[in-house]
Amino acid sequence: MNAHSQIDLAKITTPAIDITPDGSDYETVRRVIEMLTVDYRNQPSLEAIAAELGQSPTQLQKVFTRWAGLSPKAFLQAITLDHAKRLLGKEELPLLEASYELGLSGPGRLHDLFVTHEAMSPGEWKARGGGLVIRYGFHPSPFGQALVMATERGLSGLAFADIGCEAPAYEDMARRWPNAEYIHDQEATAPYIRRIFDRQQWSCDQPLKVVLIGTDFQVRVWQSLLKIPFGKAVTYSDVASDIGQPTASRAVGAAVGANPISFVVPCHRALGKSGALTGYHWGLTRKRAILGWEAGNA
DNA sequence: GGAATCATGTGAT
DNA sequence: ATCACATGATTCC
Numbered sequence: 001m002n003a004h005s006q007i008d009l010a011k012i013t014t015p016a017i018d019i020t021p022d023g024s025d026y027e028t029v030r031r032v033i034e035m036l037t038v039d040y041r042n043q044p045s046l047e048a049i050a051a052e053l054g055q056s057p058t059q060l061q062k063v064f065t066r067w068a069g070l071s072p073k074a075f076l077q078a079i080t081l082d083h084a085k086r087l088l089g090k091e092e093l094p095l096l097e098a099s100y101e102l103g104l105s106g107p108g109r110l111h112d113l114f115v116t117h118e119a120m121s122p123g124e125w126k127a128r129g130g131g132l133v134i135r136y137g138f139h140p141s142p143f144g145q146a147l148v149m150a151t152e153r154g155l156s157g158l159a160f161a162d163i164g165c166e167a168p169a170y171e172d173m174a175r176r177w178p179n180a181e182y183i184h185d186q187e188a189t190a191p192y193i194r195r196i197f198d199r200q201q202w203s204c205d206q207p208l209k210v211v212l213i214g215t216d217f218q219v220r221v222w223q224s225l226l227k228i229p230f231g232k233a234v235t236y237s238d239v240a241s242d243i244g245q246p247t248a249s250r251a252v253g254a255a256v257g258a259n260p261i262s263f264v265v266p267c268h269r270a271l272g273k274s275g276a277l278t279g280y281h282w283g284l285t286r287k288r289a290i291l292g293w294e295a296g297n298a
Numbered sequence: 299g300g301a302a303t304c305a306t307g308t309g310a311t
Numbered sequence: 312a313t314c315a316c317a318t319g320a321t322t323c324c
Contacts, residue, residue, distance in 0.1 A: 217308065236318055240307095250318040251307035257317045258309085272318070279317030287317095 025067045026144050026289075027162075028053065032064055033292070034285050036076050046072060067142070069296030078295035079288045084275035087233040113196065113264065114204040115226060118153065119212045119219045129177025129213070136173075136182060137189035138166060141197050142293070143263070143286055148189035149173060154209030155192055157260045160282040176260060177213060196264060199297070210261055221255035222265045231298035233269045233291075236278075257281055263290065 035049050049072075050057040064072050077083060124132075134156060136149045141160075147169050149157030157176075161169030174182060195201050195208060212219045224242045228234055236256065237249040245251075252270075259267040262282060268290045272278040280287035 215309075240318090245307075247305085248307045248318095250305090250316070251309090253317045254308060254315085267317085270317075273320095277317090281317075284317095 024140070025063055026142060028055075028060070028063055029067045030144065030285055030289060032060070032072060033075075033288055036072065037079070037285070037288060068293055070292065075292045075296065078292050079277075081275045083295070084233065084271055084277070087231075088235060088271060088275055113202045114207040115210055115264065116154075116207045117210045117212050117223065117226065119214075122216075125213070125215065127179060129180030132177060132180040134177065134180045134182050135185040135188040136170070137184065137186035139186075139190060139193040141193060143289055146193060147173060148192050149260075150189055150192060151211055154211045155261060155264065156211045156213055158192075158196070158262050158264055159260075160262065160286060173260065208264070210264060212265075213260065214255075214258065217251070218255045218258055221252055222259055222261075225256065225259070225265050225267055225270065228266055228269045231294045233271050235273045236270055237273060239270060253278070 031053060032049055035044055035052065046057050046061065050060045053060065061072065064075070068075050070078060132151055134149050134151055136147060136157070138161065139146055139148060144160050144162050145166070147157070147159040147161050147166070148155070149159075157173050159169045159173050174180075192208075212222055214222065220243045221239060224239045227242075235249075236252045237246070239256070240246050240249040240252045243252075256267045256270050257279065259265050259281075262268070268280065268287045277284055277287055277291070
């Protein structure tokens with residue numbers, strides 16, 4: 001990754017093609033969430049936040065509610081510890097009874113966005129992406145600009161990269177499969193974005209194909225995440241039990257953190273046992289945003 | 299309620 | 312081998 005990736009990086013500055021209204025709202029929403037939660041002690045008022053952003057309170061209120069399906073106040077409540085605990089404690093793990101006979105490859109009805117997944121064979125994994133062609137592109141999403149990566153077998157990567165921070169996100173992803181050949185191809189990746197973030201299109205008629213590229217352990221963790229229903233959450237130790245290694249919760253955390261297809265593989269639905277949001281590769285604020293958005297759209 | 303500390307499995311170097 | 316973790320339980324204040 002030197003001269004080769006230089007060329008690719010140059011292409012990244014290509015502006016995204018399509019703009020959705022949701023995409024433009026996110027920056028505002030993100031900053032509101034940040035102010036609301038960073039020092040929640042101060043409980044900043046809507047007026048104070050609006051002033052900071054240079055907008056009128058009513059305008060801000062409207063944008064936020066349109067995006068989240070929830071007023072800022074309700075949103076704040078939806079991401080408190082209290083609510084998270086309810087999310088967790090509700091019912092006995094939905095994970096446990098869901099069968100694991102799928103094995104490492106094969107179709108399945110998983111989470112609300114219907115997904116068929118296949119994993120790389122051990123040989124393919126060892127090649128670190130060698131012989132693989134990966135097409136990638138940047139597109140707006142409800143949670144900021146997204147980087148999409150796909151092989152001809154299906155979606156292989158989804159990352160978040162705010163405007164101006166495209167290069168680090170690209171490198172973060174490309175580093176995982178260093179021997180693959182990367183081609184910037186907005187047209188190839190655009191259909192995935194439309195598909196993923198439009199809930200109307202979540203149906204089983206035509207499942208979304210994803211390709212899980214990772215170690216055996218990681219793939220098992222990601223498959224487990226795929227079984228978490230929309231608007232629900234589990235703990236890292238729940239996942240550990242689900243894959244048959246109840247003492248490996250910490251290792252699960254590491255594997256969850258390595259999830260290459262964020263949002264689609266719902267790693268944001270993994271919480272600490274206390275209900276605390278412990279971490280997120282693309283920023284805790286974004287994790288709150290996604291969780292709150294799901295609360296408002298359940 | 300924290301802070302400090304330990305047990306712990308995986309993956310990268 | 313060793314180290315860093317998106318953990319969790321225990322044991323102190």
